[in-house]
Amino acid sequence: MSKRSFGEISTISSDSRYNSVLKHAENLLKAAQSLKQDLERLGKHGDSPSHEKILSTLKYHNVNILPAAQTLSQDETGGLSETLDNPHKVQKVDHNQKPSDSRPQSGLPIPHSALLTKWTPQDIPKPDALPPLPPVLDPVLEKGARTHAGVASGLSEMNYERLEWIGDAYLYLASTSFIYHTFPNLPAGRCSQLRERLVKNETLSTFTVRYGIDQRARLPEEFRPEGRQSQNRGGTSASKRERAKILGDLLEAHTAAAILGDAGGLERVIIWIKSLWATVLEREIRNEYKKPLPPVYSNPANGMERVDNPNTIPPTPNTMFPKIALSQMIGAKGVTISYRDEGKQKVDKNSGQPWFTVGVYYDGLGETDLNLGYGSGQSKKDAGAAAATKAMENKKLIKRLQKLKEGVNAMLSKS
Known part of the structure; x- marks a missing residue:
């Protein structure tokens, strides 16, 4: 079905000219009534409306009134048939005012x-x-x-x-x-x-x-x-x-x-x-x-000491990416940190969107398939980030893995 909008004119035969003129008159009447109602509303606010408000209201409604009046004028002068054969001529207004389908031209x-x-x-x-x-x-x-x-x-x-x-x-x-x-x-x-x-x-x-x-x-x-x-x-x-x-x-x-x-x-x-x-x-x-405000660490490369007041120093890029932060805290040569899907994909009961659960695991330096934490989210990326954040909150485990990292780094520095 084609789009229909106020101001469109259908092609009609000459024997229905009366109906056409009646419809044009109705359009003009509707536009005039809308103008009258807006002017009456302006006068209900106590003081007389300013010249600017009156002028703005007139400009707003003239976009509909002028084309409707132009169409009726052509009906009166016998130009109806020509108008219906070429509707674009109805749109032409002598004072260069282009009609719109119902709204002012200011956009x-x-x-x-x-x-x-x-x-x-x-x-x-x-x-x-x-x-x-x-x-x-x-x-x-x-x-x-x-x-x-x-x-x-x-x-x-x-x-x-x-x-x-x-x-x-x-x-x-x-x-x-x-x-x-x-x-x-x-x-x-x-x-x-x-x-x-x-x-x-x-x-x-x-x-x-x-x-x-x-x-x-x-x-x-x-x-x-x-x-x-x-x-x-x-x-x-x-x-x-x-x-x-x-x-x-x-x-x-x-x-x-x-x-x-x-x-x-x-x-x-x-x-x-x-x-x-x-x-x-x-x-x-x-x-x-x-x-809560995310934790901020003073030196991610050396143990990432947590600062109690996160406003004392600006966040570093690593605090915005938990996976990177976790890797910098405990990652070392011979260590693998992996992220795996856990269980079947579920659906969030509130949003109806997929809900993922991911676990983060540590392998190396005498540890095998050590689970560091789990996280959930509406994407695997979010779930992985949540798992890394959960792992960093396990201070006792992180401290133990950091000692393993320090031992490896000490051995490599001596060799």
């Missing part, structure tokens, strides 16, 4: 970096509480955001397809930034896994239902819970996966419509989605703030 709003900051435990709502859904203040966008292309009345009525596309981009940007700032030591692969949990259809569709957006949506019958009813057979329903996709699209479309609906929409949406997503990653956010 999409860009979120300020001050909004895209890290999560803190304070961002997590109370149990079973959802942050208020940001409203869509533009009635045309509000209707379009809940209208499926399959039930739109003609090509000139907006549906949610383009809005969903825009909303998807905003959600990817916001989720990426929140994760990047909140989990500074998380590998890129793990960051992608967290982002997928936030933006996947299953997550978004759940919120669509909890906010009741699906109850207000205009969808083909097969996407409703009861399915499409048939006289000869039972109801025919879309699959669970197809329905989740549609419901996820509705939330993305609502996000875009709320952002584009007025000047303050973007800020409201970013604050809302940050709090909403905090309910999905609550465990990870809280754990990030429970983590």
Whole structure:
């Protein structure tokens, strides 16, 4: 099915000219009503609105009003047939104002970096509480955001397809930034896994239902819970996966419509989605703030003496890579440190992602297959790093292996 957006004009025959003119008049009326509502809102804040605010509102809505008025003008002068044969002529405006399908020409709003900051435990709502859904203040966008292309009345009525596309981009940007700032030591692969949990259809569709957006949506019958009813057979329903996709699209479309609906929409949406997503990653956010500062060692080459206050010296690169740090602590000539998978791969019950367990082993200098520790993570790399960290925490064992290393180094220095 082709994309449908506000302002598109379908080819019609000459005997349906009346319907065409009526549709053009409806478009102009909708645009004018949207302008009127915005102007009324400006006047409700006590003081008279400034000249700049009024001018900005007019420019915003003229993008829709001027093309609609231009089209009606051509209908009046008998240019309807020519217009329908060549729709591009409708788009031409004498004062060089190019129409857009529904948004101002200044482009999409860009979120300020001050909004895209890290999560803190304070961002997590109370149990079973959802942050208020940001409203869509533009009635045309509000209707379009809940209208499926399959039930739109003609090509000139907006549906949610383009809005969903825009909303998807905003959600990817916001989720990426929140994760990047909140989990500074998380590998890129793990960051992608967290982002997928936030933006996947299953997550978004759940919120669509909890906010009741699906109850207000205009969808083909097969996407409703009861399915499409048939006289000869039972109801025919879309699959669970197809329905989740549609419901996820509705939330993305609502996000875009709320952002584009007025000047303050973007800020409201970013604050809302940050709090909403905090309910999905609550465990990870809280754990990030429970983590102790990583130990810092004064001299990794000579026993790596631990410093009690990690802020007294800057971290060395080796403290960021536990496998390297462990090797420098106990590695010596004739010593092999290996990492092996332990048991069958499991699945994280919270994220549904793979969960790996790795053990680290020491061979050499009289030791055979000595286990130093185990670690788990959502990748083998993370699990191996966790195993190395666990091994370094076994101070008694590490001290014994360091003495073996010192003995070897002493023998090599004499030879």
